[in-house]
Amino acid sequence: QDLFAKNQRYAQSNRQNFEDRGIFVLNLMSSPGSGKTTLLVRTVEVLSGSGSVAVIEGDQQTDRDAKRIAATGVPVHQINTGRGCHLDAHGVGHAYEHLAPADHSVLFIENVGNLVCPSGFDLGEARRVVILSVTEGEDKPLKYPDMFRVADVMVLNKIDLLSHVEFDVDACCTYARAINPSLAILMVSATRGAGMADWLEWLAVEQAQWV
Amino acid sequence: QDLFAKNQRYAQSNRQNFEDRGIFVLNLMSSPGSGKTTLLVRTVEVLSGSGSVAVIEGDQQTDRDAKRIAATGVPVHQINTGRGCHLDAHGVGHAYEHLAPADHSVLFIENVGNLVCPSGFDLGEARRVVILSVTEGEDKPLKYPDMFRVADVMVLNKIDLLSHVEFDVDACCTYARAINPSLAILMVSATRGAGMADWLEWLAVEQAQWV
Ligand SMILES: Nc1nc2c(ncn2[C@@H]2O[C@H](COP(=O)(O)OP(=O)(O)OP(=O)(O)O)[C@@H](O)[C@H]2O)c(=O)[nH]1
Numbered sequence: 001q002d003l004f005a006k007n008q009r010y011a012q013s014n015r016q017n018f019e020d021r022g023i024f025v026l027n028l029m030s031s032p033g034s035g036k037t038t039l040l041v042r043t044v045e046v047l048s049g050s051g052s053v054a055v056i057e058g059d060q061q062t063d064r065d066a067k068r069i070a071a072t073g074v075p076v077h078q079i080n081t082g083r084g085c086h087l088d089a090h091g092v093g094h095a096y097e098h099l100a101p102a103d104h105s106v107l108f109i110e111n112v113g114n115l116v117c118p119s120g121f122d123l124g125e126a127r128r129v130v131i132l133s134v135t136e137g138e139d140k141p142l143k144y145p146d147m148f149r150v151a152d153v154m155v156l157n158k159i160d161l162l163s164h165v166e167f168d169v170d171a172c173c174t175y176a177r178a179i180n181p182s183l184a185i186l187m188v189s190a191t192r193g194a195g196m197a198d199w200l201e202w203l204a205v206e207q208a209q210w211v
Numbered sequence: 212q213d214l215f216a217k218n219q220r221y222a223q224s225n226r227q228n229f230e231d232r233g234i235f236v237l238n239l240m241s242s243p244g245s246g247k248t249t250l251l252v253r254t255v256e257v258l259s260g261s262g263s264v265a266v267i268e269g270d271q272q273t274d275r276d277a278k279r280i281a282a283t284g285v286p287v288h289q290i291n292t293g294r295g296c297h298l299d300a301h302g303v304g305h306a307y308e309h310l311a312p313a314d315h316s317v318l319f320i321e322n323v324g325n326l327v328c329p330s331g332f333d334l335g336e337a338r339r340v341v342i343l344s345v346t347e348g349e350d351k352p353l354k355y356p357d358m359f360r361v362a363d364v365m366v367l368n369k370i371d372l373l374s375h376v377e378f379d380v381d382a383c384c385t386y387a388r389a390i391n392p393s394l395a396i397l398m399v400s401a402t403r404g405a406g407m408a409d410w411l412e413w414l415a416v417e418q419a420q421w422v
Pocket residue numbers: 030031032033034035036037038039065112113157158159160161188189190191192346347348349351354375376377378
């Protein structure tokens with residue numbers, strides 16, 4: 001339990017830093033391969049036009065995701081966790097120092113692909129996003145509840161595949177709201193662009209409320 | 212590190228028990244929603260005709276997967292890990308006592324959906340199976356290498372969706388073999404049945420070699 005308490009102290013110090021400088025921070029979490037990076041690439045391509053945005057990438061190994069973000073021109077810092085199964089506030093604090101994002105910018109953190117452990121580690125973020133791809137099955141909110149309980153929004157991704165899988169959207173939303181009644185729910189296809197307007201609007205509204 | 216050493220002692224004791232009684236045990240691991248339960252249901256339906264088979268299910272919450280297995284008539288025991296992100300040998304030992312599978316039977320363990328943590332916890336199993344669905348992207352063996360390094364076989368699942376996603380099968384296999392040169396690779400559709408003969412053959416050959 002010491003681990004959580006220590007992390008919490010770093011998280012609070014991160015949050016203080018972010019708030020002092022008006023940096024709106026989001027923590028993106030999901031299973032491996034749900035589409036975090038694909039959604040991020042498309043998002044930062046839009047946001048970088050109208051303001052400052054930066055990304056912290058978290059992975060066990062490689063900088064493959066960071067390279068995908070860097071290709072958009074947006075500043076990115078890769079954290080490799082080795083055997084670690086989640087990002088922690090201490091690592092994020094260092095990455096933030098490296099990146100030194102501009103005041104009043106948006107900072108996305110892509111966590112390690114894991115629907116369990118990251119839910120327990122506050123990074124100092126303002127909002128938590130859980131991405132669930134429709135190929136994973138509608139039962140995930142019930143089977144992996146912690147992640148859905150701590151999230152502010154669930155992004156149902158890969159909706160372009162709905163006609164090819166047996167995914168019950170209504171059931172999934174019911175399950176998710178049973179776990180977290182205040183969860184916002186968005187439907188997106190990160191590869192095709194469906195739902196991007198709703199997602200970008202949610203980001204703008206949340207940032208305006210947070211400021 | 213104490214955690215691993217303690218787990219290792221339980222794992223060895225499990226392994227001794229399994230070997231004394233000729234029970235061939237497999238640990239199935241994957242990201243959430245890759246198709247572990249779908250593959251298991253189809254597998255036990257075939258195997259239960261010709262011999263004894265049992266299943267241990269691991270999930271944070273619910274007994275939904277155990278119910279899907281129970282519907283086939285095969286004995287199953289559900290472990291709920293709560294906040295835990297992986298099964299451990301101690302829990303599996305207790306589940307095994309509950310189930311009391313027959314001598315010379317096959318015991319499948321479906322681990323918690325997580326491509327990181329379960330790779331570090333030996334349960335006493337004879338073989339480790341990693342399931343990767345083609346909807347997750349071909350880069351997973353490089354980005355989550357521990358799991359692919361400890362596995363005996365990688366089952367590429369959901370191949371019925373290959374024409375709808377940008378998944379490079381050759382690249383994935385190259386990446387997986389770079390991490391683990393002796394990894395067997397099978398291609399399956401757990402919902403459609405493609406590749407099931409290869410998977411059932413791999414099981415039979417491995418069990419015969421292990422006995
Ligand atoms: N059909 C479809 N495929 C998608 C969509 N979004 C992502 N993908 C595919 O899903 C796979 C994984 O996408 P990524 O964006 O790398 O997923 P991720 O969550 O960042 O993965 P990790 O960081 O490795 O955990 C890739 O093959 C993408 O092309 C989508 O909306 N529709």
